[in-house]
Amino acid sequence: MVTILRARGDRSIRSFIDYERGTISRELYVHPDIFEQEMEQIFQRCWLFLGHESQIPNPGDFIVSRMGTEEVIVVRDRKDKQIRAFLNSCRHRGMKVCRYDQGNNLVFTCPFHAWTYDTAGKLVGVGYGNHPEAYGDTRPGDQWGLAQVAQFKNFHGSLWATWDPKAPSFEDYLGPFTASLRHCLQSSDGEDGGLEMFTPFQRHRLPTNWKVPGFTSVTDGTHAAMTHRSAAAAGLHEDRGQGKAKPGTPFPREMYAIGDHNLGHGGQCTFYNQPGVPDYTDEWFEPGVDDYFRETAGRKAQLYANRVLAPHGWGGGHFAIFPCVMVDSWRIRWYHPHETGMVERWTLCGVDKNAPKHVKNAVRHYVQRYNGPTGFFESDDMENWNYVYPASRGVRARKLDYFFANGLGHGKYDDRLPGVVVNGAYTEEAQRARFSRWLAFMEAKSWDDLYPVNTSKNHRIW
Amino acid sequence: MLELTTVDTASLQRVILQHDVEQFLYKEARLLDERRLEEWLELLAEELHYWMPMRRNIKFGDWDLEFTSHETEINWFDEGKDVLAGRIRQINTGVHWPEEPVSRFEHIISNVELVGVEGDEISVNSKFFCYQNRLQDEVNQWVGRREDLLRRDPATKFKLVKRKIILAQNVMLPKVVNTFF
Ligand code: FES
Ligand SMILES: [Fe+2]
Numbered sequence: 001m002v003t004i005l006r007a008r009g010d011r012s013i014r015s016f017i018d019y020e021r022g023t024i025s026r027e028l029y030v031h032p033d034i035f036e037q038e039m040e041q042i043f044q045r046c047w048l049f050l051g052h053e054s055q056i057p058n059p060g061d062f063i064v065s066r067m068g069t070e071e072v073i074v075v076r077d078r079k080d081k082q083i084r085a086f087l088n089s090c091r092h093r094g095m096k097v098c099r100y101d102q103g104n105n106l107v108f109t110c111p112f113h114a115w116t117y118d119t120a121g122k123l124v125g126v127g128y129g130n131h132p133e134a135y136g137d138t139r140p141g142d143q144w145g146l147a148q149v150a151q152f153k154n155f156h157g158s159l160w161a162t163w164d165p166k167a168p169s170f171e172d173y174l175g176p177f178t179a180s181l182r183h184c185l186q187s188s189d190g191e192d193g194g195l196e197m198f199t200p201f202q203r204h205r206l207p208t209n210w211k212v213p214g215f216t217s218v219t220d221g222t223h224a225a226m227t228h229r230s231a232a233a234a235g236l237h238e239d240r241g242q243g244k245a246k247p248g249t250p251f252p253r254e255m256y257a258i259g260d261h262n263l264g265h266g267g268q269c270t271f272y273n274q275p276g277v278p279d280y281t282d283e284w285f286e287p288g289v290d291d292y293f294r295e296t297a298g299r300k301a302q303l304y305a306n307r308v309l310a311p312h313g314w315g316g317g318h319f320a321i322f323p324c325v326m327v328d329s330w331r332i333r334w335y336h337p338h339e340t341g342m343v344e345r346w347t348l349c350g351v352d353k354n355a356p357k358h359v360k361n362a363v364r365h366y367v368q369r370y371n372g373p374t375g376f377f378e379s380d381d382m383e384n385w386n387y388v389y390p391a392s393r394g395v396r397a398r399k400l401d402y403f404f405a406n407g408l409g410h411g412k413y414d415d416r417l418p419g420v421v422v423n424g425a426y427t428e429e430a431q432r433a434r435f436s437r438w439l440a441f442m443e444a445k446s447w448d449d450l451y452p453v454n455t456s457k458n459h460r461i462w
Numbered sequence: 463m464l465e466l467t468t469v470d471t472a473s474l475q476r477v478i479l480q481h482d483v484e485q486f487l488y489k490e491a492r493l494l495d496e497r498r499l500e501e502w503l504e505l506l507a508e509e510l511h512y513w514m515p516m517r518r519n520i521k522f523g524d525w526d527l528e529f530t531s532h533e534t535e536i537n538w539f540d541e542g543k544d545v546l547a548g549r550i551r552q553i554n555t556g557v558h559w560p561e562e563p564v565s566r567f568e569h570i571i572s573n574v575e576l577v578g579v580e581g582d583e584i585s586v587n588s589k590f591f592c593y594q595n596r597l598q599d600e601v602n603q604w605v606g607r608r609e610d611l612l613r614r615d616p617a618t619k620f621k622l623v624k625r626k627i628i629l630a631q632n633v634m635l636p637k638v639v640n641t642f643f
Binding site: 198202349368382386 | 557559637
């Protein structure tokens with residue numbers, strides 16, 4: 001139950017979504033009680049994206065990342081070289097143990113009373129530890145190490161974690177999208193884990209609810225023409241480096257918007273109807289870049305001579321991993337809620353780790369001018385995502401519902417991605433699927449109610 | 463009794479140069495604030511490198527890590543005149559939503575310090591405060607300093623050849639950066 005306003009009584013979470021009409025109550029975006037519950041029910045349970053192993057190649061290397069509203073230290077241990085993630089909060093009195101964005105450490109020493117943790121999170125010393133009039137036999141033991149994530153996964157170089165020991169394995173969490181994520185993390189020649197990420201995280205604030213960009217930006221096919229009108233009018237689509245595509249030999253494929261109402265993932269999708277790889281048709285401004293990518297595409301074509309491409313990444317489109325990680329082959333963008341009306345957006349952009357410098361430079365310049373608060377394209381998104389919030393939260397405005405019915409009732413299951421609903425490319429299928437899963441998380445008492453998915457209990461196509 | 467000393471030519475030239483450089487930087491700021499962005503573009507050299515690195519929180523002494531590299535890393539801006547011209551075309555479409563309706567920008571430039579002169583080229587440092595007010599109550603601000611390389615130019619007095627913008631921020635707090643510094 002969420003207490004909305006005394007005058008209007010308590011409401012069940014389920015009452016916020018109207019499957020028949022395809023609408024969602026605006027309270028979902030603006031109510032602080034719902035936000036608090038989301039942090040507990042969703043961000044404490046889901047697999048969340050932390051960063052990439054290429055950001056911390058050496059023993060002792062660390063970055064500070066986030067899981068929802070909180071910071072985590074992601075560190076490669078000096079002894080076993082394994083990467084682990086810990087809450088950035090000292091076990092003594094809760095001071096932020098690490099105030100740096102990145103670095104290389106022997107140990108993490110808290111600036112308050114010098115509790116000191118090694119790179120495996122173990123408490124290895126405390127200030128006044130040997131003082132005769134201090135701790136003595138009350139000296140904290142092994143159970144006072146940094147709070148470690150319950151499960152951690154290095155998936156082809158991308159780093160993920162969950163606070164919930166009962167969460168299913170990362171691959172089970174991804175379900176039919178496992179192959180897509182793997183494909184997105186391949187280099188352009190099809191080598192697994194062949195990407196490295198340009199450092200550092202691009203991070204900026206956006207005054208809106210996290211679900212505005214987090215749930216409804218992938219896939220939002222109908223926004224592009226209007227939202228990004230200025231980029232088109234200014235001819236910036238041709239400034240994209242990758243935009244001036246030449247026509248290639250037609251490759252049999254179908255494009256859709258898809259949503260997994262059981263697991264919450266979804267996005268754009270390309271089903272390739274035969275093995276192989278479409279012709280390389282991009283045209284970069286910078287000399288020599290096309291030569292490189294044509295060559296790697298050729299190698300990938302050999303690799304895929306008898307294999308059908310995964311439906312996302314490398315021209316296939318982007319998709320979102322629940323709750324709010326947007327993935328394609330050249331960038332990962334994700335959202336860290338701060339409060340009901342404030343989110344922090346992070347971006348990491350990838351490039352073939354074996355690419356020559358001129359190729360890395362061309363890709364880097366492209367992603368710099370495309371993404372984020374200084375990017376041609378995303379600056380337009382920010383304005384719309386921002387002002388949704390103040391215009392939805394008035395006492396009158398919040399009594400209305402949002403329209404999520406684009407394509408409602410037209411989705412169909414498709415054998416090529418079992419359990420996933422396929423719909424027209426410009427429908428809101430992926431967005432509805434996220435809300436299906438959102439509801440399941442908000443109602444669930446634990447992962448027992450969430451996995452294996454219980455279609456009859458939690459979900460329905462809408 | 464006080465005696466007026468003759469001011470030597472070198473000092474005088476330096477004072478005049480300081481004055482001219484200041485006037486150039488102030489004019490630049492005024493063109494931005496008066497929304498004369500295409501005129502601002504004319505003050506930029508064709509081979510301009512316009513760079514605003516990100517800034518990390520780092521351990522005392524790890525100074526090499528503080529600014530992101532424009533050779534290998536992600537920066538807020540790292541581009542030439544062509545990309546800046548594209549940004550200006552976009553702002554001037556009238557449908558670039560974060561700048562429609564247009565903002566009220568005010569750039570305040572100060573601490574102009576000549577660092578070096580080599581032939582036609584002048585290294586100059588300065589500071590900026592940029593205030594943005596838009597719609598009813600949206601306020602964003604950016605504070606920082608710049609390390610510029612100017613070159614003497616017959617038409618516009620100087621052209622901006624290089625600019626490193628050192629922004630006093632870590633996470634970018636405004637949602638969009640729609641002006642120039
Ligand atoms: S809070 Fe960290 S040592 Fe006391
Ligand atoms: Fe967009």
